[in-house]
Amino acid sequence: MQLSSLAGGGEPNCAARAYRPRRSSPETCRPILRPFPRRRPSSAAASAAGASLAPPPPVAERRDLSRELDVAVRAVHMACSLCQVIQQSLLRRGAAHVAAKPDDSPVTVADWGVQAAVSWVLAENFPGERLSITAEEDAAALASPANAAVLDAIVAAVNGSLSAAAGHGLAAPPRGGLRRGDVLEAIARCSAPAAEGGRRWVLDPVDGTLGFVRGDQYAVALALIDGGEAALGVLGCPNYPLRSQWLRHHHRFFRAAARLAPAPPPGSWHSGCVMYALRGGGGAWMQPVGGGAARPVRVSSVDEPAAATFCEPVETANSSHSFSAGLAHHVGLRSRPLRLYSMVKYAAIARGDAEVFMKFARSGYREKVWDHAAGAVIVEEAGGVVTDAGGRRLDFSGGLFLRGLDRGIVACSGGALHRKIIGAVDASWGSSEL
Incomplete structure (x- = not known):
C-alpha cells in the first residue's frame, strides 16, 4: 500500500x-x-x-x-x-x-x-x-x-x-x-x-x-x-x-x-x-x-414528485447517474439532484432536507452492510421508507454484503413517493444497461 x-x-x-x-x-x-x-x-x-x-x-x-x-x-x-x-x-x-x-x-x-x-x-x-x-x-x-x-x-x-x-x-x-x-x-x-x-x-x-x-x-x-x-x-x-x-x-x-x-x-x-x-x-x-x-x-411531508428533492452519490464509479436521471424524469422529479458524499444522504432524508435517495449500482458491484445499516434505521424511525428496488426491506444478515438486494436502493420520506419510485423502476428497468 x-x-x-x-x-x-x-x-x-x-x-x-x-x-x-x-x-x-x-x-x-x-x-x-x-x-x-x-x-x-x-x-x-x-x-x-x-x-x-x-x-x-x-x-x-x-x-x-x-x-x-x-x-x-x-x-x-x-x-x-x-x-x-x-x-x-x-x-x-x-x-x-x-x-x-x-x-x-x-x-x-x-x-x-x-x-x-x-x-x-x-x-x-x-x-x-x-x-x-x-x-x-x-x-x-x-x-x-x-x-x-x-x-x-x-x-x-x-x-x-x-x-x-x-x-x-x-x-x-x-x-x-x-x-x-x-x-x-x-x-x-x-x-x-x-x-x-x-x-x-x-x-x-x-x-x-x-x-x-x-x-x-x-x-x-x-x-x-x-x-x-x-x-x-x-x-x-x-x-x-x-x-x-x-x-x-x-x-x-x-x-x-x-x-x-x-x-x-x-x-x-x-x-x-x-x-x-x-x-x-x-x-x-x-x-x-x-x-x-x-x-x-422527522422526514419531510412532501409527497408530490414535482416538489421533491432527490439525493444521489457524487461519484459515478459504483452507481449510474444516467439511470437515476431518467427515472427521476419518468416519476416527475423536477429539481436537480442533490449530490452528496456518504450516508449524509440518509441524514438529509431523515431531517427533511430531501425526500428521495436512489442508488442503482453498476453490474458486478455489491452493496456493503456498513454503507447502509445506520442510515436505514434512522430514516425508518424518522418516518421514512427504505427498501430495495423491489420494495423489500434491506436484509443485513448476509455477512459483508446486503443479502438478496433487488437492483438498487430506494429511500423516501413517505409511502406515496416510494410507491411511485418503485413503479417507475419496474417500468424503466428493461431499457437499462445496468
Missing part, C-alpha cells in the same frame, strides 16, 4: 475551529455507562452523565438496547472530534498520510483511527460479551515496517481522541495510552469473518473518505445488527450544516462564510450533528457534535 497525497490543492485554510470537549468531573469516568434515562434528565443529571444526550422514546419490549445506544452515541461523538482534527490538518497542510487501497479508493489516518477508537470503546464497555464487529478497514498493511510512520500517526490520533473520553462519559484508557500493538489489535478485531445472522456491530469509520480528504461531507456510521436487521443506528455528520441550502455547496464555502460571521452561540449546530435511532423506539434524534440539547428529526 503506497502512501500518496489525495488532499488536493487550492483548498482555503479555513477549516472550522477544532472541537474542544467539555471537562468532566472524575465521577463521569466510569467503565459502565448508565443507559438513557426514561425521562428527560435535569441539567445536573445530564452533566453527571458526561455529554448531554437526549432520552429516546420507550424501547421495544423485545430487548432493551438503551445502554448499547448510549455507548454508541458517545463513541460516535468522540470519533467525530477525531475526524474534525485530522480533516483540518489535511486542509492546512495540503498533504498527509493518505493511502490508496487496491480498488484505488483512499484511506486515511482518520479511517484507521476511528476504527481503533470505536473498537476499543465497545470492547471496554461490553467486556463480558463475545464481541463481533464488522468494519471496513484492514490492519494488515499497517504491520509493515514501511508504514511505521502511518501507524505512529494513527496511535497518536487514537490516544488524542481517547484522552477526551471522560468528557464524553466514557472510560479513559490506561495511563500512558494505547501502544502500537493495542491499536493494531483494536483495528484487527473488526476484521474477523462476518458471521451471517446473529448480533454484531457494523462500523464505517469514515464513510465518504473522498469527500473527507476534499474537505467536504462525510459520515461516521455505527449500527448494531440483530437477527438480520439494524436494531440501532448512529450517524455522525461533522460537516452537516444547519441550513439545508448549504448542502448544495462544497463545504469549503460554508467554512469561508463561517470565518466572516460572528462566532456561533453554543448549541447552534454550527459544527455538524449526530443522528441516532433505536428500532421500535418511535423516533429519531439529532444533537450537535460534542453533545448538547437534542431534538427529534
